[in-house]
Amino acid sequence: MKTYDLIIIGAGPAGISAGIYAKNFGLDCLIIGENVGGLINSAYKVENYPGIFNITGKELSDKFEEHRKHLDISLRKERVEKIKKEEFFEIKTDVGDYRAKSITLTLGTETKKLEIKNIEKFEGKGVSYCSGDCVLIFENKIVAIIGGANAAVMGATMLAEKAKKVYLIYRKDKLRADAIWTERIEKIKNVEIIYNANVIEAKGGDWLEEIVLDNGKSLKVDGLIIEAGGAPNTDLIKSLGIKTNEYGYIEVDRNQATNIEGVFAAGDITTGSNNFRQIITACSEGAIAALGALNYLNKK
Ligand SMILES: Cc1cc2nc3c(=O)[nH]c(=O)nc-3n(C[C@H](O)[C@H](O)[C@H](O)COP(=O)(O)OP(=O)(O)OC[C@H]3O[C@@H](n4cnc5c(N)ncnc54)[C@H](O)[C@@H]3O)c2cc1C
Incomplete structure (x- = not known):
């Protein structure tokens, strides 16, 4: 050899x-x-x-x-x-x-995995770990992204170009992405940032339909992307x-x-x-x- x-x-x-x-x-x-x-x-x-x-x-x-x-x-x-x-x-x-x-x-x-009830059941069926692969999948759909660093904020910006609505869910009260990205995302009309919240459960039939947050709210979604760091x-x-x-x-x-x-x-x-x-x-x-x-x- x-x-x-x-x-x-x-x-x-x-x-x-x-x-x-x-x-x-x-x-x-x-x-x-x-x-x-x-x-x-x-x-x-x-x-x-x-x-x-x-x-x-x-x-x-x-x-x-x-x-x-x-x-x-x-x-x-x-x-x-x-x-x-x-x-x-x-x-x-x-x-x-x-x-x-x-x-x-x-x-x-x-990519880090998160402890979310039923998450494994929906991996590949609405749940993904990479925004880049999902732009066309979620065209005209509602999608949530977990994370507050560059990958999540950049991902939400990109998805917002095609998706009907994007929720960006972050566990803290301030995004930690670079200013260039946080300033941009705050101006995008179809992005809603939900601070101080964690996703605790995924629900649906064959495909993801809903996510439950630890702030008492639930969101109807077609997809969930986890960009929680590496x-x-x-x-x-x-x-x-x-x-x-x-x-x-x-x-x-x-x-x-x-x-x-x-x-x-x-x-x-x-x-x-x-x-x-x-x-x-x-x-x-x-x-x-x-x-x-x-x-x-x-x-x-
Ligand atoms: C969504 C996103 C956006 C980003 N945007 C920016 C940006 O705008 N600017 C910036 O500077 N940085 C950005 N980053 C960070 C940047 O991508 C990383 O810092 C950089 O890619 C790290 O390079 P690396 O070579 O150390 O590791 P990686 O890029 O992770 O490459 C690791 C390599 O190891 C290989 N590998 C792993 N395990 C094995 C194995 N067992 N056998 C064979 N091969 C294996 C992989 O296939 C891959 O080729 C971004 C990251 C993400 C996720």
């Missing part, structure tokens, strides 16, 4: 950036990631990435992929199931086995003994190195960049992680 200098696991902004820098450093590297572009694919619009403004998340993701192809960086769209450290790092995916001298983890986060994707790495903080984010030093020799991490999955989880910080961490891997391999 071939031994790569570096295998990057995850193909979001952090993984693609790590790949670009690793390629430029002359490392023999491979990216393994299920979803190229990662979370940016669900961004309605990205307006804070320098030089490219007013672009949809999907378009930016496509540009990242174009850049990867342009540099001829190898990519496998596979799911990593196991990582083991022996003489080298042994990586098992749903398709095959790979080996590398060093690895960079850029696995990102997974939790780190760390299941895969527990067996490697990688140190995380209490919330499961990987602790990294200024070289994006973890506590395990030869293992680097970048992007939303880490405690880096002052916990500021954005495209630009994921890219920056990816670049630094590639440099960390280069220095590590040169010293070996």
Whole structure:
């Protein structure tokens, strides 16, 4: 089996950036990631990435992929199931086995699930975890979104273009999305923001019909989208003994190195960049992680 200098696991902004820098450093590297572009694919619009403004998340993701192809960086769209450290790092995916001298983890986060009675019964039947996929499904319909950060507020803005009515339900008394989005949403006529409320129950037949809030109200809806933030994707790495903080984010030093020799991490999955989880910080961490891997391999 071939031994790569570096295998990057995850193909979001952090993984693609790590790949670009690793390629430029002359490392023999491979990216393994299920979803190229990662979370940016669900961004309605990205307006804070320098030089490219007013672009949809999907378009930016496509540009990242174009850049990867342009540099001829190898990519496998596979799911990593196991990582083991022996003489080298042994990586098992749903398709095959790979080996590398060093690895960079850029696995990102997974959407948090909430405790709502009957929620699982309606997943895929009115309940979703991504606004981006739902715009056409809820055209001329009534939809509720849970959350108060960028993903939820951006999602509500996007859905409001097609939906008849959008409820934005947030557990606190003030949205925590960036001002650019909160100012916009407050002006949209078919969006109603419900503060200080949690959804506690989902009701319906074959499809979701109603949600019950803990403020005593119920709302008739055709859909419910949960955008309640992410939790780190760390299941895969527990067996490697990688140190995380209490919330499961990987602790990294200024070289994006973890506590395990030869293992680097970048992007939303880490405690880096002052916990500021954005495209630009994921890219920056990816670049630094590639440099960390280069220095590590040169010293070996
Ligand atoms: C709705 C929404 C809107 C946003 N808007 C903005 C914005 O406007 N500006 C901004 O800067 N940021 C925005 N963000 C945040 C931004 O998308 C993230 O900070 C960024 O994508 C993090 O990049 P990442 O590479 O660390 O992780 P991710 O983008 O999450 O990528 C993780 C990668 O790991 C892969 N992966 C995970 N597990 C496995 C596995 N077991 N095997 C193989 N591959 C795996 C995934 O498939 C994916 O390729 C937004 C996020 C959301 C949800």
